[in-house]
Amino acid sequence: MNDMRILERSVGIKEVKISARGCQVYYGDNHAIKDVDIDIEDKTVTAFIGPSGCGKSTFLRCLNRMNDTIDIARVEGTILLDGEDIYDPKVDPVQLRAKVGMVFQKPNPFPKSIYDNIAYGPRIHGLARNKADLDEIVEKSLRRGAIWDEVKDRLDAPGTGLSGGQQQRLCIARAIATEPEVLLMDEPCSALDPIATAQVEELIDELRESYSVVIVTHSMQQAARVSQKTAFFHLGHLVEYGETGHIFTNPSDPRTESYITGRIG
Amino acid sequence: MTDLSANQPRRGAPAGRTGGSLYATDARTRRRNAAEKRFRLYGMVAVAIGVAFVIALLSVILLNGTGAFQQSFVTAPVYLDPAKLDKKGARDIEDIKKVSTFGYSPLIDEALQTMLAERGIDSTFEKPKEYRALLSASAAAQVRDYVIANPGRIGETVEFRLLASSRVDGYLKGRVTRDSIARDKNISAAHLDLADAMVAAGMLRKGFNWAFITGADASESRPEQAGMGVSMLGSLFMMLVVLGLSLPIGVAASIYLEEFAPKNRFTDLIEVNISNLAAVPSIVFGILGLAVFIQFAHLPQSAPLVGGLVLTLMTLPTIIISTRAALKAVPPSIRDAALGVGASKMQSVFHHVLPLAMPGILTGTIIGLAQALGETAPLLLIGMVGYIASNYPQGIGSGFLDPNSAMPAQIYEWAKRADPAYYERAWGGIIILLLFLMTMNIIAILLRRRFERRW
Ligand SMILES: Nc1ncnc2c1ncn2[C@@H]1O[C@H](COP(=O)(O)OP(=O)(O)OP(=O)(O)O)[C@@H](O)[C@H]1O
Ligand SMILES: [Mg+2]
Numbered sequence: 001m002n003d004m005r006i007l008e009r010s011v012g013i014k015e016v017k018i019s020a021r022g023c024q025v026y027y028g029d030n031h032a033i034k035d036v037d038i039d040i041e042d043k044t045v046t047a048f049i050g051p052s053g054c055g056k057s058t059f060l061r062c063l064n065r066m067n068d069t070i071d072i073a074r075v076e077g078t079i080l081l082d083g084e085d086i087y088d089p090k091v092d093p094v095q096l097r098a099k100v101g102m103v104f105q106k107p108n109p110f111p112k113s114i115y116d117n118i119a120y121g122p123r124i125h126g127l128a129r130n131k132a133d134l135d136e137i138v139e140k141s142l143r144r145g146a147i148w149d150e151v152k153d154r155l156d157a158p159g160t161g162l163s164g165g166q167q168q169r170l171c172i173a174r175a176i177a178t179e180p181e182v183l184l185m186d187e188p189c190s191a192l193d194p195i196a197t198a199q200v201e202e203l204i205d206e207l208r209e210s211y212s213v214v215i216v217t218h219s220m221q222q223a224a225r226v227s228q229k230t231a232f233f234h235l236g237h238l239v240e241y242g243e244t245g246h247i248f249t250n251p252s253d254p255r256t257e258s259y260i261t262g263r264i265g
Numbered sequence: 266m267t268d269l270s271a272n273q274p275r276r277g278a279p280a281g282r283t284g285g286s287l288y289a290t291d292a293r294t295r296r297r298n299a300a301e302k303r304f305r306l307y308g309m310v311a312v313a314i315g316v317a318f319v320i321a322l323l324s325v326i327l328l329n330g331t332g333a334f335q336q337s338f339v340t341a342p343v344y345l346d347p348a349k350l351d352k353k354g355a356r357d358i359e360d361i362k363k364v365s366t367f368g369y370s371p372l373i374d375e376a377l378q379t380m381l382a383e384r385g386i387d388s389t390f391e392k393p394k395e396y397r398a399l400l401s402a403s404a405a406a407q408v409r410d411y412v413i414a415n416p417g418r419i420g421e422t423v424e425f426r427l428l429a430s431s432r433v434d435g436y437l438k439g440r441v442t443r444d445s446i447a448r449d450k451n452i453s454a455a456h457l458d459l460a461d462a463m464v465a466a467g468m469l470r471k472g473f474n475w476a477f478i479t480g481a482d483a484s485e486s487r488p489e490q491a492g493m494g495v496s497m498l499g500s501l502f503m504m505l506v507v508l509g510l511s512l513p514i515g516v517a518a519s520i521y522l523e524e525f526a527p528k529n530r531f532t533d534l535i536e537v538n539i540s541n542l543a544a545v546p547s548i549v550f551g552i553l554g555l556a557v558f559i560q561f562a563h564l565p566q567s568a569p570l571v572g573g574l575v576l577t578l579m580t581l582p583t584i585i586i587s588t589r590a591a592l593k594a595v596p597p598s599i600r601d602a603a604l605g606v607g608a609s610k611m612q613s614v615f616h617h618v619l620p621l622a623m624p625g626i627l628t629g630t631i632i633g634l635a636q637a638l639g640e641t642a643p644l645l646l647i648g649m650v651g652y653i654a655s656n657y658p659q660g661i662g663s664g665f666l667d668p669n670s671a672m673p674a675q676i677y678e679w680a681k682r683a684d685p686a687y688y689e690r691a692w693g694g695i696i697i698l699l700l701f702l703m704t705m706n707i708i709a710i711l712l713r714r715r716f717e718r719r720w
Binding site: 064066069071094095097098101102103104106108109110111120121124125171174175177178 | 527528596597598599600601602603604605606607608609610612616617621
């Protein structure tokens with residue numbers, strides 16, 4: 001009882017960063033996201049869990065309008081970022097994506113040098129005034145992406161020449177180089193070994209101090225370790241959303257319970 | 266499972282999947298291996314047939330065409346007689362120009378006669394004029410041009426390297442024989458005897474035929490003088506038009522269609538139409554060009570500009586299709602990555618997609634250009650065939666606008682002519698055309714290598 005109160009208090013002061021109401025996503029006739037309402041808080045790590053194909057990635061991609069690039073995808077409902085509707089016709093998705101960065105499910109480095117992979121975002125957003133600035137951003141981002149030591153001697157080597165796990169960390173470093181306010185991570189650790197996973201989790205924890213982080217994961221342990229809030233998706237529905245501790249110890253929906261205990265998935 | 270193998274008699278390789286030794290191949294595997302072996306054999310046969318065709322083609326072309334790169338020349342000192350070339354003796358260039366090539370021919374005849382006499386070569390000819398069949402009709406013009414350029418040398422004896430006539434040239438190359446000239450009124454057996462003697466004396470010799478590469482087309486009766494140079498320029502100007510128009514238009518259209526255009530019925534219709542255009546016979550583009558560019562827009566006939574425009578129409582679908590294929594082949598995750606860090610659509614296309622698609626685009630463009638370079642049919646309809654381009658264009662503008670021919674059209678024209686000497690030139694022209702195409706393909710491969718990157 002006592003623990004819960006403390007948790008509630010610490011969560012209570014957080015403000016809402018993203019707020020979705022009545023969100024629906026259709027891929028042609030396939031209704032992939034059904035009526036999702038969610039408030040994602042600032043300076044919080046929110047985990048999306050759920051069985052494969054339940055729409056975690058789809059909903060994540062709604063939050064920075066990456067679904068715009070899929071012709072057959074249609075998004076309905078409202079999604080507010082800091083109280084502003086991101087699907088408003090006045091909103092330029094390019095500007096939105098500078099604020100809401102993304103790490104994709106499959107590592108997708110540019111077929112350019114490691115340096116250019118990181119420097120590309122800051123360059124197009126004009127974040128660096130000169131070469132030294134840019135060098136600093138690149139180093140800082142690679143360090144935070146827990147990959148600096150491995151690549152510091154070969155920044156000119158192609159990013160595509162790295163191993164899968166290194167590529168994923170490169171993509172994480174690339175996403176944080178542009179200093180987004182929200183970072184969406186779609187299974188960032190699925191290709192990583194335990195050491196790199198621990199490093200990325202450390203990074204996520206650190207990012208929480210200034211950003212809002214949304215992470216999709218298939219690992220219950222990871223969700224329990226890094227997140228403060230957890231959302232459980234099932235067949236396109238947001239079944240349950242709440243404190244991570246609460247979801248994992250005392251889920252209110254039977255579907256959540258069976259998923260967490262390994263009976264559906 | 267184990268029951269099954271237990272029931273089966275164990276003889277050599279056991280049938281079925283279970284329990285067999287890895288050292289023995291079972292029937293299924295054997296059948297699959299046999300199928301693979303057969304398929305490999307078909308493949309090798311197909312490749313061998315292809316290679317055989319290429320070798321046959323190349324050897325026929327080389328056999329027939331190399332002759333065109335050799336030409337026979339007669340070296341003769343010609344006395345530039347002032348009494349005939351400049352009667353007034355004032356060395357006035359206008360007076361000298363008044364003497365036509367007819368005035369020069371006798372000088373050359375005499376030169377040959379005296380030279381042969383000096384070397385002790387007998388001939389049965391009575392009149393000096395009879396020597397004329399040994400030399401090209403262009404010899405007099407060559408001497409006249411020299412005199413007009415150097416009037417000061419009138420009165421001297423100058424050594425000239427004069428083109429032998431096409432019959433003599435053919436005799437040296439083995440194309441013309443004593444049998445084949447039996448009914449030829451241009452040349453007699455006596456001339457061939459003389460040619461033999463001149464070869465022995467070193468006065469008549471084959472040399473590399475630069476004029477074939479640099480020269481202009483000649484009249485029907487002077488195959489020895491005809492060259493590809495001017496039609497090569499015609500092709501060059503045409504290709505400049507094609508490259509300058511079809512590359513930017515084609516690439517821009519493909520990028521728009523592939524990356525920006527909404528996917529709806531209308532764009533589907535456009536897509537179908539572009540694919541259909543690629544299959545339209547080139548002669549159709551020719552008649553379209555005739556109707557639109559010449560009859561409607563009144564652009565000059567036979568001009569490389571018009572040829573280039575027609576070929577652009579023809580090349581565009583090829584470039585658009587290959588460019589779109591190259592853009593499609595770029596993994597969508599790269600576009601996502603760029604958009605994900607906040608790049609605009611345009612930035613993602615130009616910074617990331619286009620560089621990756623570049624090798625494909627360049628290859629497609631060069632294949633399109635090569636196709637256009639070898640195209641003859643549309644040129645028939647806009648009058649670039651049959652035009653005897655005897656002059657080099659004066660400059661860039663006239664290169665685009667003056668009537669000209671193109672390499673394949675020139676070859677077609679030569680092949681049409683009756684004289685077998687032209688037939689040889691047609692083959693020679695084909696060698697040059699193929700060299701151009703090969704160069705373009707090599708450039709395509711090099712560019713591909715240069716731009717290719719892994720992802
Ligand atoms: N580009 C697309 N086009 C059409 N349907 C899609 C597309 N992407 C996803 N879907 C469909 O939407 C539904 C949700 O897919 P989504 O990728 O969001 O699942 P997910 O929860 O991320 O699964 P996973 O854990 O396997 O990544 C699935 O039924 C899928 O078939
Ligand atoms: Mg997913």
